[in-house]
Amino acid sequence: MALDSFKEDLSNILEINIDDLHDDFEFDSDNWNSLSIVATIVAIDEHFAIQIEGDKLNSCHNVLDLLQLISYSIRMHDKL
Amino acid sequence: MKNKWAAIKAITYHLPSQKLTNEQLAQEFQEWGIEKIYDKTGIAERRVADINECASDLGVLAAEKLFNTNGCTKDEIDFLIFCTQTPDYFLPTSACLIQDRLGLSTSCGAIDINLGCSGYVYGLALAKGLIETDLSNNILLITADTYTKLIHPEDKSVRTLFGDGAAATLISGDGEIESIGPFVFGTDGRGKEKLIVPAGGFRLPLSSETAVETQDASGNVRSAQNLYMDGPEIFNFSLREVPKAVNQLLEKSKLTIDDVDYFIFHQANKFMLEKLRNKIKIPLDKFCINIETVANTVSTSIPLALSLDYENNLIKKGSKIMLVGFGVGFSWGACMIQVN
Numbered sequence: 533m534a535l536d537s538f539k540e541d542l543s544n545i546l547e548i549n550i551d552d553l554h555d556d557f558e559f560d561s562d563n564w565n566s567l568s569i570v571a572t573i574v575a576i577d578e579h580f581a582i583q584i585e586g587d588k589l590n591s592c593h594n595v596l597d598l599l600q601l602i603s604y605s606i607r608m609h610d611k612l
Numbered sequence: 613m614k615n616k617w618a619a620i621k622a623i624t625y626h627l628p629s630q631k632l633t634n635e636q637l638a639q640e641f642q643e644w645g646i647e648k649i650y651d652k653t654g655i656a657e658r659r660v661a662d663i664n665e666c667a668s669d670l671g672v673l674a675a676e677k678l679f680n681t682n683g684c685t686k687d688e689i690d691f692l693i694f695c696t697q698t699p700d701y702f703l704p705t706s707a708c709l710i711q712d713r714l715g716l717s718t719s720c721g722a723i724d725i726n727l728g729c730s731g732y733v734y735g736l737a738l739a740k741g742l743i744e745t746d747l748s749n750n751i752l753l754i755t756a757d758t759y760t761k762l763i764h765p766e767d768k769s770v771r772t773l774f775g776d777g778a779a780a781t782l783i784s785g786d787g788e789i790e791s792i793g794p795f796v797f798g799t800d801g802r803g804k805e806k807l808i809v810p811a812g813g814f815r816l817p818l819s820s821e822t823a824v825e826t827q828d829a830s831g832n833v834r835s836a837q838n839l840y841m842d843g844p845e846i847f848n849f850s851l852r853e854v855p856k857a858v859n860q861l862l863e864k865s866k867l868t869i870d871d872v873d874y875f876i877f878h879q880a881n882k883f884m885l886e887k888l889r890n891k892i893k894i895p896l897d898k899f900c901i902n903i904e905t906v907a908n909t910v911s912t913s914i915p916l917a918l919s920l921d922y923e924n925n926l927i928k929k930g931s932k933i934m935l936v937g938f939g940v941g942f943s944w945g946a947c948m949i950q951v952n
Contacts, residue, residue: 565830566769567652569844574887577851586844 555596619787654882658775658907670778671756729939731911766833775907779915803942
């Protein structure tokens with residue numbers, strides 16, 4: 533549920549249709565900039581109650597990178 | 613012996629006359645439309661100090677309004693606290709210059725405090741401490757900054773957000789009840805590089821190297837002599853610490869969100885304020901967003917919002933108000949006040 537809601541928010545942040553949000557959707561400087569990263573930080577906090585550094589988000593190249601980073605961060609957070 | 617209680621007696625403000633509108637910014641930054649700037653920040657225009665106008669000048673004008681309209685005489689002020697990060701000089705202390713400019717008594721104490729967006733809450737805490745320990749009776753707390761002077765003109769990441777301004781608050785020791793406090797404070801210096809002007813102090817003095825301009829991935833230009841803000845990390849910090857501080861203060865005050873009449877957070881930008889309100893679950897009608905025509909005025913944002921909302925009858929006498937300041941440092945603080 534949280535993942536579905538997050539993906540909906542992410543498609544709005546990237547300004548694309550949710551149906552186009554595939555794992556291989558590539559980030560570029562137009563859709564993945566400081567404004568979209570800030571909005572993604574807020575969405576991750578809202579849906580998963582964790583925080584991920586902006587630099588780590590900035591290093592994601594596509595949706596799959598981002599989802600894997602979130603998954604890894606949730607596991608690390610749960611271990612604390 | 614009867615307790616002596618500090619109370620806020622009056623707040624006045626002064627904004628410089630020059631405006632920077634979204635229309636002007638959209639002409640300079642072609643990739644950003646007028647609507648986009650407004651949608652992302654909630655800001656339509658900012659006030660900008662003149663090239664020869666310092667924070668102390670704005671502060672003096674705010675204080676003069678206070679003396680002109682609120683019946684307090686200059687002779688009655690026995691302590692001046694000036695909160696700024698854009699002082700006239702390294703030394704002397706700007707508060708000393710303001711004491712002279714305002715014609716305050718020479719028996720008046722005067723100090724500067726160097727804090728940004730948390731500064732008003734810390735200023736109130738110092739004022740309360742001085743008054744309630746009977747070291748002072750009438751304190752003039754001035755907040756003022758000219759952050760626009762620190763910003764590179766080609767750095768849209770901060771130029772869209774910050775505006776200049778000043779506020780003057782009179783805090784006196786004749787309160788009938790405890791109307792300022794309790795407080796909670798927080799500091800995390802690990803965030804020092806997330807909002808910073810790296811050069812110009814003694815750690816990194818001005819030089820030809822510090823004047824070299826670079827362009828970041830988003831096309832923003834700045835040198836080490838300009839303001840740098842890591843927006844994503846400021847958001848992470850705010851989402852992490854502000855809700856905690858609010859809950860700590862509610863617990864310390866033995867209050868719930870329902871018991872608080874109004875919340876005034878540091879007016880950083882509309883997007884951040886809405887996300888914080890949503891996370892903390894504060895009702896919309898109890899939450900101040902007053903940024904559209906003044907932008908983020910750093911330590912002045914809370915007293916300015918308080919004053920504007922009071923003028924607009926959004927705050928009633930006797931209201932219990934929570935103030936929350938947070939930002940550069942990282943530094944944060946929250947307190948309860950009651951407006952009488």
